Amino acid sequence: MTNDNFCYADERFADLQLLRYRLNGFENLSLRQKKLVYYLSEATLYGRDITFDQFGKYNLIIRKTLEAIFLSYSGDREDEEFKRLVVYLKRVWFSNGIYHHYGCEKIMPEFSQRFFIDALSAADPALLPLEKVGTVEALCSMICPVMFDAGILPKRVSKAEGADVVTTSACNFYEGVTQQEVEDFYNDMKAANADDKEPVSYGLNSKVVKQDGKVREMVWSEKGMYADAIRHITHWLGKAAEVAENERQRQYIETLIRYYRSGDLRDFNDYCIQWVGEHEAQVDFVNGFIEVYGDPLGLKGSWEGIVEYKDLEATKRTQTISSNAQWFEDHSPVDPRFKKKEVKGVTANVICAAMLGGDEYPSTAIGINLPNADWIRAEHGSKSVTIGNLTEAYNKAAHGNGFKEEFVIDAETIAMIEKYGDVC
Numbered sequence: 001m002t003n004d005n006f007c008y009a010d011e012r013f014a015d016l017q018l019l020r021y022r023l024n025g026f027e028n029l030s031l032r033q034k035k036l037v038y039y040l041s042e043a044t045l046y047g048r049d050i051t052f053d054q055f056g057k058y059n060l061i062i063r064k065t066l067e068a069i070f071l072s073y074s075g076d077r078e079d080e081e082f083k084r085l086v087v088y089l090k091r092v093w094f095s096n097g098i099y100h101h102y103g104c105e106k107i108m109p110e111f112s113q114r115f116f117i118d119a120l121s122a123a124d125p126a127l128l129p130l131e132k133v134g135t136v137e138a139l140c141s142m143i144c145p146v147m148f149d150a151g152i153l154p155k156r157v158s159k160a161e162g163a164d165v166v167t168t169s170a171c172n173f174y175e176g177v178t179q180q181e182v183e184d185f186y187n188d189m190k191a192a193n194a195d196d197k198e199p200v201s202y203g204l205n206s207k208v209v210k211q212d213g214k215v216r217e218m219v220w221s222e223k224g225m226y227a228d229a230i231r232h233i234t235h236w237l238g239k240a241a242e243v244a245e246n247e248r249q250r251q252y253i254e255t256l257i258r259y260y261r262s263g264d265l266r267d268f269n270d271y272c273i274q275w276v277g278e279h280e281a282q283v284d285f286v287n288g289f290i291e292v293y294g295d296p297l298g299l300k301g302s303w304e305g306i307v308e309y310k311d312l313e314a315t316k317r318t319q320t321i322s323s324n325a326q327w328f329e330d331h332s333p334v335d336p337r338f339k340k341k342e343v344k345g346v347t348a349n350v351i352c353a354a355m356l357g358g359d360e361y362p363s364t365a366i367g368i369n370l371p372n373a374d375w376i377r378a379e380h381g382s383k384s385v386t387i388g389n390l391t392e393a394y395n396k397a398a399h400g401n402g403f404k405e406e407f408v409i410d411a412e413t414i415a416m417i418e419k420y421g422d423v424c
Helices: 031-045 048-054 059-072 080-095 113-122 136-148 179-192 227-242 247-262 265-276 312-322 325-330 374-380 388-398 403-407 411-420
Strands: 009-013 016-019 206-211 214-219 283-289 303-310 346-358 367-370 382-387
Touching (some): 009 080, 031 227, 031 283, 031 303, 031 346, 048 227, 048 303, 048 346, 059 136, 080 113, 179 206, 227 247, 247 265, 247 283, 265 374, 312 325, 312 346, 312 382, 346 388, 382 388, 403 411
Parallel strands (some): 346 382
Antiparallel strands (some): 009 016, 206 214, 283 303, 303 346, 367 382
């Protein structure tokens, strides 16, 4: 894609600036590779509601209510109250829920509760999420306090010193348990497997609840929690396996399907090892419960998905650096005790993101370094990628905003940034 008139900056609302990005080189992929991208993209889209639910117990029902109001509202759409509701809905879409995507504080509506109740009462009941609550009145009673009372579930991830970070966080990874109970639960699990040289990431794919006075896990799998969405994901992963670029890729896709079906974290370890060992395919992806930043205890993986393909030209540049990883390790300014005598499995590719989902959408990373398990990284290496088309979008959208003129030391340096900034 070489359209020089491409507009990278899109809509702006609240504290957000939306960007657009290009799929450079997509037209050069083979038909089989494009099918692979499509199937993996469908698998990515089906994880969206998992992330919404993980980020807050009421996120999905609030989002669906707002969407119903937006679609069926028959009043004046130029009314300031309605326009504020639209902005709030967009923020909910952007943040995968009612909490700010970065600060984690609750986003407070700028429209009145009275307007919301009236709009909800007038909405098409067929569009409203009434399955679990029964009536519009019950729906209103459930979600209005959560939306409008700043003191109820105020923060998605609480890190307040001295507080019970489990009971004071609004994320939906724990229910009916305290921080101490969760820590004891997993400490016992780790102690029982203390000699394991290849440990699993305890708690990565489950919600912890208390039932009949006992702490237990609700595992996220085809036969457990989020089964509906996960069955759709595995269906499309199965289609992707049929058009995999090579046998190793087909194998790790099938292992990922096995993990989604079993919920067994040892299957996830197998998948990670197989995934990190495959380097030849041009199309690759991440799909699963990966990063733990959304959990105050750093245990639970938020669901995320990204489908990407290599930017071959830019990858050549980065591979020049990664092929000399041993030199950088040997000459790094750290204590020799902590240097690796043999650097293994370091790959550095520049990729183009073709589809984003869950915790990767729409506020996404511009690079990925996985897997997270230390022992897998030590024994099998890691994959490190820079997402080139997203970095390009950031750089291009920033042209002319005055930042460089304000903070770069001199005109000569600005000229160098202008010349080389988009290719480094």
